[in-house]
Amino acid sequence: MRMSDLSRRSGLPVPTIKFYLRAGLVAAGTRTAQNQARYDECHLRRLRLIAILTTVGRLGLAAVREILAAVDDPNLSLVRLHEVVGAALFAGRPVPLDDGPLSRAGATIDRSLAGRGWWVDRHSAGHATLTGALAAVQQFAGEADVAILAPYLDAVEALGHQEAAALAKQDAESDRATIVVRIVMFDVILDALRFVAQEHFLRLESVSPGEGPPERSGRG
Amino acid sequence: MRMSDLSRRSGLPVPTIKFYLRAGLVAAGTRTAQNQARYDECHLRRLRLIAILTTVGRLGLAAVREILAAVDDPNLSLVRLHEVVGAALFAGRPVPLDDGPLSRAGATIDRSLAGRGWWVDRHSAGHATLTGALAAVQQFAGEADVAILAPYLDAVEALGHQEAAALAKQDAESDRATIVVRIVMFDVILDALRFVAQEHFLRLESVSPGEGPPERSGRG
Numbered sequence: 142m143r144m145s146d147l148s149r150r151s152g153l154p155v156p157t158i159k160f161y162l163r164a165g166l167v168a169a170g171t172r173t174a175q176n177q178a179r180y181d182e183c184h185l186r187r188l189r190l191i192a193i194l195t196t197v198g199r200l201g202l203a204a205v206r207e208i209l210a211a212v213d214d215p216n217l218s219l220v221r222l223h224e225v226v227g228a229a230l231f232a233g234r235p236v237p238l239d240d241g242p243l244s245r246a247g248a249t250i251d252r253s254l255a256g257r258g259w260w261v262d263r264h265s266a267g268h269a270t271l272t273g274a275l276a277a278v279q280q281f282a283g284e285a286d287v288a289i290l291a292p293y294l295d296a297v298e299a300l301g302h303q304e305a306a307a308l309a310k311q312d313a314e315s316d317r318a319t320i321v322v323r324i325v326m327f328d329v330i331l332d333a334l335r336f337v338a339q340e341h342f343l344r345l346e347s348v349s350p351g352e353g354p355p356e357r358s359g360r361g
Numbered sequence: 362m363r364m365s366d367l368s369r370r371s372g373l374p375v376p377t378i379k380f381y382l383r384a385g386l387v388a389a390g391t392r393t394a395q396n397q398a399r400y401d402e403c404h405l406r407r408l409r410l411i412a413i414l415t416t417v418g419r420l421g422l423a424a425v426r427e428i429l430a431a432v433d434d435p436n437l438s439l440v441r442l443h444e445v446v447g448a449a450l451f452a453g454r455p456v457p458l459d460d461g462p463l464s465r466a467g468a469t470i471d472r473s474l475a476g477r478g479w480w481v482d483r484h485s486a487g488h489a490t491l492t493g494a495l496a497a498v499q500q501f502a503g504e505a506d507v508a509i510l511a512p513y514l515d516a517v518e519a520l521g522h523q524e525a526a527a528l529a530k531q532d533a534e535s536d537r538a539t540i541v542v543r544i545v546m547f548d549v550i551l552d553a554l555r556f557v558a559q560e561h562f563l564r565l566e567s568v569s570p571g572e573g574p575p576e577r578s579g580r581g
Contacts (some may be wrong), residue, residue: 192457278543281413
């Protein structure tokens with residue numbers, strides 16, 4: 142297809158596509174004339190991946206570049222690809238807290254993860270983000286013991302098991318772009334669904350007797 | 362306390378605090394001299410809230426301003442405060458997809474939520490984000506039926522119930538800053554824990570027989 146078709150089907154403006162080409166994020170097309178090249182479904186898929194990560198995924202171009210390099214490296218294991226995506230998702234969240242609150246939160250997390258027997262890198266970007274967020278909660282809600290994380294650990298334990306199996310299946314099919322899309326988009330989906338669930342239960346809590354939800358889910 | 366103490370205890374530079382004061386995000390201190398004012402624990406707490414939302418929470422100043430206005434409005438119900446936080450968290454994620462994929466994803470979500478009997482606003486920012494992210498997954502992973510959301514709905518159903526109860530309790534205590542901190546920070550915590558759970562199960566899947574996790578959770 143031509144550049145104009147690529148733009149129409151990806152939903153990206155031509156100058157944006159040209160920028161990604163110059164930046165080396167997308168492979169060059171096959172030259173057909175002095176100022177013309179032909180592109181195929183692989184180019185389209187790559188552009189869609191970049192578009193999804195930078196819009197719904199809210200990732201910066203530097204993070205996208207890291208992820209694409211990992212996607213393109215056939216020698217990188219799935220565990221390592223997952224780590225690269227995690228670094229892109231969680232890096233660069235400075236935490237405005239002192240060492241005291243952070244180390245108390247770190248201790249809570251250590252005990253919680255040890256209780257589940259999880260085998261994780263305590264120096265990953267995800268772990269640092271977890272520590273910062275829990276320290277912030279502890280600062281506002283008062284000291285919190287390990288019980289505070291239990292419902293969240295319950296929620297992600299069954300999920301993480303199923304997701305790891307789905308990612309491994311996709312890895313066996315060598316479909317690494319879909320692996321990245323699944324990791325990043327289900328992050329967004331989980332957040333949005335949690336929010337929707339909160340909304341439902343908050344509404345239920347706030348209604349007077351006699352009121353209630355409509356017969357089926359609809360406009361609220 | 363003086364400005365310098367406020368800066369030290371909040372971890373924010375003095376110019377940043379002065380900017381928040383000028384922007385009206387933090388109430389003015391009590392004037393004690395021509396160029397001096399005294400601040401109290403309420404100022405400190407407010408600054409910590411802003412710092413947490415803009416760093417770990419990754420929210421922009423416009424979003425923080427909306428949230429603070431909602432926190433300060435005693436007539437706003439908890440359901441409405443939750444909605445404002447959701448708009449701040451989920452708004453402004455443009456989705457690079459055509460109507461076709463979006464309406465297919467929307468239909469999947471409608472059926473999934475109707476199956477749970479959830480009472481939600483189909484026009485909220487969270488719902489739009491959910492639709493965009495699911496459409497992106499469907500585009501890459503192929504058409505997906507309602508089963509794809511089931512593990513995520515399971516994960517958030519029990520969680521949403523518990524969280525709504527915790528938020529209602531905090532609301533009864535009129536502690537609206539902590540409500541906001543809980544909503545935004547547990548979003549981050551859930552994401553990070555999901556990532557950590559994936560990491561654990563991916564590592565388990567990738568080890569050869571005989572290898573395995575250490576005795577307890579530790580450096581990976």
